[in-house]
Amino acid sequence: MRPLLSLSLCLLTINLLAAGKELEGERAAATSVCPTPEEARAKMSVPEGYEVRCFAHEPMVQNPVAMTWDHRGRLWIVEAYEYPEGTPLPEDQRPFGGEAKDDKYHTMPKLGDKIPRDRVIILEDTNNDGEADKRTVFVEGLNLASAIICGDGGIYVGQQPHLLHFRDDDGDDKPDAWRVILTGFGREDTHELVNSFTWGPDGWLYMTHGVFTNSKVRRPGQPEKEGFKFDAGIGRARPTSREKEGAWEFEVFADGTSNPWGCDYDAAGNFFVSACVIDHFFHMAPGGIYTRQGGAPENPYAYELLPSIVKHKHFRAAYAGIQIYQGGRYPADTHGHAFIGNIHDNAIHEEVLTPVGATFKCEPRRDFLRANNGWFRPVSTQTGPDGFLWIMDWCDKYPCYQNAKANPEGVDRERGRIWRVVLQDDKSKTTRDHTDLNLMKLPTDDLVDTLEHSNSWMRRMARRALVEKSDQEDAVAPIATLANSAANNASSRL
Secondary structure, three states, X not given: OHHHHHHHHHHHHHHHHOOOEEEOOOOOOOOOOOOOHHHHHHHOEOOOOEEEEEEEEOOXXXXXXXXXXXXXXXXXXXXXXXXXXXXXXXXXXXXXXXXXXXXXXXXXXOOOOOOOOEEEEEEEOOOOOOOOOEEEEEEEEEOOEEEEEEEOOEEEEEEOOEEEEEEOOOOOOOOXXXXXXXXXXXXXXXXXXXXXXXXOOOOOEEEEEOOOOOEEEEOOOOOHHXXXXXXXXXXXXXXXXXXXXXXXXXXXXXXXXXXXXXXXXXXXXXXXXXXOOOOOXXXXXXXXXXXXXXXXXXXXXXXXXXXXXXXXXXXXXXXXXXXXXXXXXXXXXXXXXXXXXXXXXXXXXXXXXXXXXXXXXXXXXXXXXXXXXXXXXXXXXXXXXXXXXXXXXXXXXXXXXXXXXXXXXXXXXXXXXXEEEEEOXXXXXXXXXXXXXXXXXXXXXXXXXXXXXXXXXXXXXXXXXXXXXXXXXXXXXXXXXXXXOOOOOHHHHO
């Protein structure tokens, strides 16, 4: 009944919002035949001075649902073949599922012929022509994987019911060990699984989560009753020590919204999320309790729920991916703007954020990208190593699994595209700041200098590299000098 209930709520809410200020574009209904990557790119419209380039497409990538980069500027992607139902295989054929009894590292299991189909791949442009030419499968056998981020010698993956870490000890792009960091993540609505992993400026791992999936997040081995209720909003987690197998802690950073699928922060560390069905954009402060699509906040004394920061509506209900642009490559009038993917409208909207007291107001500027193609499903929009916006395109005829169920063929299993929106006068085709980029090999002083880089991707990756370095004491003095310099702006100090 849950999918029908979710669909009914979607339709009801859309009708209620019709009286608001709605900004509708020229939408293109999905045709029965998917445009080729070349045809899809030719259909796209972007503002003057920009152009769209394709980094990867099927069969190099299929069913992409989450992406991130490592310290070398290589793109890591979760391919979600088990969406939306999850694998029908029994528990003993789900190598990374089942009950988590401890949070210790385990050797990688031997995989049988029948395993869940979700996996993590690495895409790389080895000849610097701007297109992926190398694909590596890092790990497979996942079930309903929905989030990924690199860190601590491997990758963190959100795969219900666990937050997993896969460790690559020898750098051969194959995991050598795995562990369950946290458990208790629900799967009642597979549109609303834990998603959008982001390393925050404070070193915590941030994530978002939908309202109709009920999680009780806890450490492996803890009773469910001791878990944190997490059913809408932003959560965050961190290790309690620098020990490799040390325990992690979790907390709800901000409660509310609907199905947030996208999380980012600005140059001052303010967090924002994109949401679905209800208002599409929220500024979320720590401890804040915000309006919801359904259910009730955990705190029974939250008498007035905080609102969104928008008064306008775009077409329909589903938004995914958000990026507060700080990449240093686009014109100055885009910096600090929010770029939000609209799955139903087949577009990327650019919105202007203006401080208002302790929060912001968000107003529309333009459609930064309009696909003019009903198969375009922008699930994630992020600033890449080159300082340009990268867009992960699920590429499906249907925006939601409820729609796909009306067709015997169901969800598309063959397609996926990664787009870059670059400047037309950019003649370099490289997708990284340096062709030999490797931030983990930089000396400490160079990493501290990178905290002043014009591209937020470089700043954030340098900060993460400093967090992971074993000789952190060497960084204290140069970081103090940087922080105390009056010439530095907020983004460098952050």
